[in-house]
Each structure stands twice: as structure tokens, then as C-alpha cells.
Amino acid sequence: MPAVDQSPANRSLRSARLRTRVTLALAIAILIPSMYGFAGKFYEFLHLVRGESDGAFAVAPILNYLLASGGFLLLLLWATANGMFHDIERPKHTLLDREQQLDAAQRRK
Amino acid sequence: MSAAETRSEEITPPQDLVDTRLVLWYFVAACVFLLISMLGGILMALQLVHWNPLAGLELFSPGRWRMIHTNAVAYGFLANAFLGALHWAVPRLTMHRVASQALSYFIFLAWQAIVLLTAAGVVLGPSFQDQAWVAEASRNLGISMSLGAQGLEWGETPFWIDPVALLGLLLVAVNFMVPIAKAKGPLYVTLWYFMAAFVWTFLTYAMGNLLPEYTVAGTSAGAIGGLFIHDLVGLFVTPLGWGLMYYFVPIMLQRPIWSHGLSLVGFWGLAFFYPLQGIHHFLYTPIPMFLQHGAIISTIAVELVVTTVVINFFGTLWGQGRAFVDNLPIRWFYTGMIYYFLTCLQCSMQVTLTFQKLIHFTDWVVGHAHLVMFGVFSMWLFGVMTYLIPRLLNRPWYSHKLCEWHFWLSAAGVLVMASDLILAGVFQGYFWAALQPWDVSVVASQPFWITRVFAGLAMFGGFLCFLYNFWMTWSARSHV
Numbered sequence: 310m311p312a313v314d315q316s317p318a319n320r321s322l323r324s325a326r327l328r329t330r331v332t333l334a335l336a337i338a339i340l341i342p343s344m345y346g347f348a349g350k351f352y353e354f355l356h357l358v359r360g361e362s363d364g365a366f367a368v369a370p371i372l373n374y375l376l377a378s379g380g381f382l383l384l385l386l387w388a389t390a391n392g393m394f395h396d397i398e399r400p401k402h403t404l405l406d407r408e409q410q411l412d413a414a415q416r417r418k
Numbered sequence: 419m420s421a422a423e424t425r426s427e428e429i430t431p432p433q434d435l436v437d438t439r440l441v442l443w444y445f446v447a448a449c450v451f452l453l454i455s456m457l458g459g460i461l462m463a464l465q466l467v468h469w470n471p472l473a474g475l476e477l478f479s480p481g482r483w484r485m486i487h488t489n490a491v492a493y494g495f496l497a498n499a500f501l502g503a504l505h506w507a508v509p510r511l512t513m514h515r516v517a518s519q520a521l522s523y524f525i526f527l528a529w530q531a532i533v534l535l536t537a538a539g540v541v542l543g544p545s546f547q548d549q550a551w552v553a554e555a556s557r558n559l560g561i562s563m564s565l566g567a568q569g570l571e572w573g574e575t576p577f578w579i580d581p582v583a584l585l586g587l588l589l590v591a592v593n594f595m596v597p598i599a600k601a602k603g604p605l606y607v608t609l610w611y612f613m614a615a616f617v618w619t620f621l622t623y624a625m626g627n628l629l630p631e632y633t634v635a636g637t638s639a640g641a642i643g644g645l646f647i648h649d650l651v652g653l654f655v656t657p658l659g660w661g662l663m664y665y666f667v668p669i670m671l672q673r674p675i676w677s678h679g680l681s682l683v684g685f686w687g688l689a690f691f692y693p694l695q696g697i698h699h700f701l702y703t704p705i706p707m708f709l710q711h712g713a714i715i716s717t718i719a720v721e722l723v724v725t726t727v728v729i730n731f732f733g734t735l736w737g738q739g740r741a742f743v744d745n746l747p748i749r750w751f752y753t754g755m756i757y758y759f760l761t762c763l764q765c766s767m768q769v770t771l772t773f774q775k776l777i778h779f780t781d782w783v784v785g786h787a788h789l790v791m792f793g794v795f796s797m798w799l800f801g802v803m804t805y806l807i808p809r810l811l812n813r814p815w816y817s818h819k820l821c822e823w824h825f826w827l828s829a830a831g832v833l834v835m836a837s838d839l840i841l842a843g844v845f846q847g848y849f850w851a852a853l854q855p856w857d858v859s860v861v862a863s864q865p866f867w868i869t870r871v872f873a874g875l876a877m878f879g880g881f882l883c884f885l886y887n888f889w890m891t892w893s894a895r896s897h898v
């Protein structure tokens with residue numbers, strides 16, 4: 310049986326892979342049913358606004374929702390187009406590096 | 419990816435990146451308002467066990483105190499503590515100062531004035547209401563002028579303060595968005611949460627305070643009220659709270675958050691699923707059932723999103739469990755997270771119509787409110803203060819023992835209070851379902867309400883330890 314590479318580099322590669330897989334699995338498992346239920350209800354709202362007597366009632370909440378979520382959808386599209394999610398794990402390392410830099414600068418004062 | 423590869427380029431931070439004095443001032447203001455709010459809570463609790471020490475004083479009647487209790491907590495304590503923490507975190511995350519230091523001080527003073535005026539309006543407003551000039555001004559201006567509290571839960575800020583509060587929120591957004599806009603590279607999840615909170619808080623406040631007052635009426639206004647109260651928790655307090663945890667936990671543990679990708683799933687999930695769920699507060703009301711069902715579905719979606727956050731934080735702690743014992747701020751944070759998980763579990767039950775039938779209007783909801791507002795968000799903010807105050811003052815805590823007392827009295831007090839009230843709610847629900855006279859349920863609630871007084875006193879005692887410790891650390895007397 311070939312020996313398993315236990316070097317730190319290989320271990321961190323494996324843990325990064327595990328993290329990506331868990332993130333993807335959770336994203337799919339959570340977002341798809343949520344979106345399904347949510348979109349279904351939203352579709353129903355829109356029908357009511359157009360037809361039924363209760364429809365007028367739905368206008369205010371839907372407008373509020375569209376106002377807030379429309380803005381966020383644009384932000385999501387803008388962020389994706391600008392590479393904000395390219396190297397998705399990088400910002401968490403940048404945070405710690407900067408904190409170290411700032412603490413060191415404060416100690417030097 | 420190797421550490422060398424991930425290392426960010428060196429950026430020279432500007433001089434005086436963080437205005438530490440302002441952060442400290444915000445924390446002091448937060449503590450003053452929490453002290454007032456807790457006293458209000460204790461007075462309310464005493465009133466409910468027929469021992470109101472201020473009985474007969476109209477200005478301090480329980481109805482007014484209750485609003486002081488809730489408003490001082492939301493706008494006095496939470497908002498001030500969050501603003502203090504933001505003044506620390508945003509410049510350090512972006513490596514840029516806030517837009518204007520002068521504006522920061524102006525906002526600080528204006529915000530205190532807004533909270534104090536709200537308190538004055540709530541306490542004094544009803545007493546002025548009967549004056550002839552009020553009726554006349556109301557007629558001349560063509561608006562119904564209620565000088566006291568606005569008739570909207572959590573939006574009791576008198577109507578004449580609303581425009582000033584909105585202006586204040588706008589200035590807060592501008593002051594922090596400028597450094598965020600200047601930040602280079604992909605944003606860390608905390609900044610996503612903060613940005614969202616600035617936009618949402620403004621919109622939520624405007625929607626909740628202006629629409630029911632001036633445009634929609636009746637049950638439609640009720641529906642907007644439902645969105646407002648929940649969005650205030652979910653779109654103001656939650657993103658700021660989570661944002662701060664994503665910032666402070668990795669720093670305290672000296673290791674990055676387990677998965678940044680997963681944290682972004684949580685953020686965007688909150689952004690899209692949260693805004694419609696507020697009506698779940700008004701299940702079984704005359705609001706059309708399709709809106710109630712919609713709120714239930716989006717609540718379940720958010721429950722799932724919350725799971726990602728909890729997994730991520732516990733994944734980060736994995737292998738460093740000892741920090742939960744040894745590191746006090748981490749203990750505050752993770753205890754808050756455990757309570758967070760409990761409130762969400764509770765929420766998943768109470769959002770079902772079957773369960774609502776039993777617990778609606780009971781003390782179950784009050785128990786839930788304390789668990790989330792004190793057990794989660796206040797605990798997180800206490801953790802942040804426990805970590806930052808020695809750094810801001812440049813000296814260690816006067817007494818570590820008092821820090822421990824603060825933690826244990828708060829954590830235990832709120833657990834007792836919440837469990838007690840949740841149980842009281844179940845009893846009350848069954849009394850009402852059995853069509854017992856109202857008085858019977860009130861008498862049966864007494865043991866629970868007495869327990870609440872003691873739990874409240876424990877929480878208050880913990881906070882007094884903190885205040886004394888803070889004072890002694892500041893005045894730098896000898897260490898214990």
C-alpha cells in the first residue's frame with residue numbers, strides 16, 4: 310500500500326479541500342430548499358397582488374422586500390463581476406496579517 | 419495555499435487610525451443606558467409581583483418604565499456599544515480612518531441627545547398631551563400629534579424625533595462607508611455585514627416609523643409593524659453582532675475563521691431571506707394567511723442559514739476548546755453563541771402555527787426576548803468590552819475576579835430568567851386554552867415572576883461588578 314503523505318503541506322491541502330467540500334455541500338443543502346420554498350411563496354404573493362381581493366395587502370411588504378433585496382442583488386452581481394469572491398478564503402488571512410501589523414506598530418510606539 | 423502566499427502586502431496604517439477616546443466614550447454611554455434600562459426592568463418586574471416602590475408617581479408609572487427599559491436597551495445600550503466597537507473594527511479592517519473625526523464626535527453627541535429626548539418624550543409626553551396648544555398645533559399642521567410615545571412596538575421614539583434619528587443613521591452610514599469604499603482587495607465578511615447593517619437600519623427605521631404613522635393604517639400597518647420589529651433585530655442587531663464575532667473571534671484565537679466561503683453563504687442567505695419574516699410575530703392575527711405562511715417559510719430558510727454560522731464558529735474553535743475556559747472574551751462569545759443556537763431552536767418551534775396557538779401573548783415571548791437580547795447580543799458586547807477596555811486604557815483589568823463574577827452572574831441570571839419565563843409561558847398558554855379566567859393565570863404566574871426578580875437582580879449584580887471594575891481600572895488604583 311503506498312504510504313500516505315503526512316507532511317504539513319499535504320495536511321493543509323487536504324483540510325482546505327475538506328473545507329471547500331463542506332462549504333459547497335452546506336451551501337447546496339441549505340440554499341436550494343430555502344430558495345425553493347421562498348420562491349414558491351413569492352410567486353404566490355405576486356399572483357395575489359394581481360388577482361385576489363387580499364392582493365392589495367401584499368403590496369407594501371413586497372415593495373419593501375424588493376427595494377431591499379433588489380439593491381442586494383445588484384451588489385452581489387457587482388461584487389462577483391469585480392472578483393470579490395475569486396480567492397474566497399484570502400480575506401480571512403489578510404485580516405490576521407493586518408492585525409499583527411497593527412499590534413506591532415502599537416508596541417513600537 | 420502557503421502562509422507566504424496568503425500574506426497580504428504591507429500597508430502603512432495612518433497615524434491615529436482608531437480614536438480610542440471615542441470608543442471609550444461610546445462604551446461609557448452604553449453602560450449608563452444599560453444601568454437605567456436594568457433599573458427599569460427591575461421596577462417592571464417588581465410591579466408585576468405587586469411591589470412597585472414608585473406606586474402613585476404618574477411620571478414613573480410602569481407603562482412608561484417599560485418603554486424606557488426596552489428603548490434604553492436598544493438605542494442606548496446596544497446602539498452605543500455597537501458604535502464604539504465599529505469605531506475600533508472598521509478602521510482596523512480597512513486601514514483607513516473614518517470619514518471625519520469631527521463628524522464622529524457630532525454623531526456621538528447627537529445620538530445621546532436622541533436617546534435622552536426619546537426618554538423625555540416617553541416619560542413627559544403623555545403629561546403634555548392634554549394641553550390646548552398641542553391640539554391647536556395638531557389642527558394647524560394637519561397631523562395627529564402625539565407628543566409621547568409613538569404607538570408602535572420598538573418604534574416608541576416620539577414622531578418628532580424620527581427625522582433627526584434618520585439623519586443620524588445616515589451620517590453613521592456615510593462616516594463608515596467612506597473607509598470601507600477605500601479598502602483594497604476582496605472584502606472580509608465582517609465588512610459585508612457592516613455595510614448591510616448601515617443600509618438596512620436606515621431603511622428599516624424609515625419603514626417602521628414613517629409608514630404606519632403617515633400612510634398605511636389598520637392591519638396593513640400591523641403587518642409593517644411586524645416587519646419592523648423583527649427587521650430591527652435581524653437587520654440592525656444581527657448583522658452588527660455577527661460581523662463583530664467574525665472579526666473578534668479569529669483575533670482572539672489567533673487563527674482564521676474555519677471557512678470564509680461558508681460565512682459568505684450565511685451573509686447572502688440573511689440578505690435575501692430575512693426581510694420578509696417579520697410577520698411571524700403576528701401569526702393568527704387578521705393579517706391574511708398567505709403573508710403569515712410566507713413569513714413562516716422565510717423563517718425556516720433563515721434557521722438553515724443560521725446553521726452555517728454556528729458550524730463555522732465551532733469549526734474555528736475545534737481543537738482549541740481550552741480557550742473556552744481560559745480566555746474570558748472567548749467564553750463570552752461562545753456562551754452567547756450557545757444561547758443563540760437555543761433561541762433559534764426555540765424560534766423553530768414557535769414559528770409553527772400549532773405552537774403559536776399555545777404560546778402567543780404569553781411570557782414565553784418575553785423569555786425569548788431576554789435570551790436573545792441579553793443572552794446573545796449583550797453577552798457578545800460584554801466580551802468585546804472585556805477585551806477592548808484594557809487595550810483602550812493601556813492597563814490590565816483592576817480585578818480578574820470581578821470579570822469572572824460579571825460573566826457568571828450574567829450567564830446564569832439570563833439562563834434562569836429565560837427558562838423561568840419560557841416555562842411560565844407554557845403554563846399561561848394552557849390556562850388560557852382551558853378557558854380559565856384571566857386572573858387565574860395571573861395568580862399562577864406569581865412564582866415565575868418572583869423568580870424573574872431574583873434572576874434580574876443577579877444580572878444586575880453582575881453588571882455592577884463590571885461597572886465597579888471598569889471604574890477602578892480607569893482610575894488605575896492598585897491591582898488585586
Ligand code: HEM
Nearest residue numbers: 456459460462463488491783784787791792796874877878
Ligand atoms: C435587570 C434585569 C432585567 C429585568 C428584571 C427585566 C424585566 C423585564 C420586564 C418585567 C419586562 C416586561 C415584560 C412584560 O411586559 O410582561 C421586560 C421586557 C423586555 N426586556 Fe427586560 N429585564 C431585564 C434586563 C433586560 C436586558 C438587559 C435586556 C436587553 C439587553 C432586556 C430586554 C427586554 C426586552 C426586549 C423586553 C420586551 C419583551 C417583549 O415585549 O416581548 N431586558 N423586561
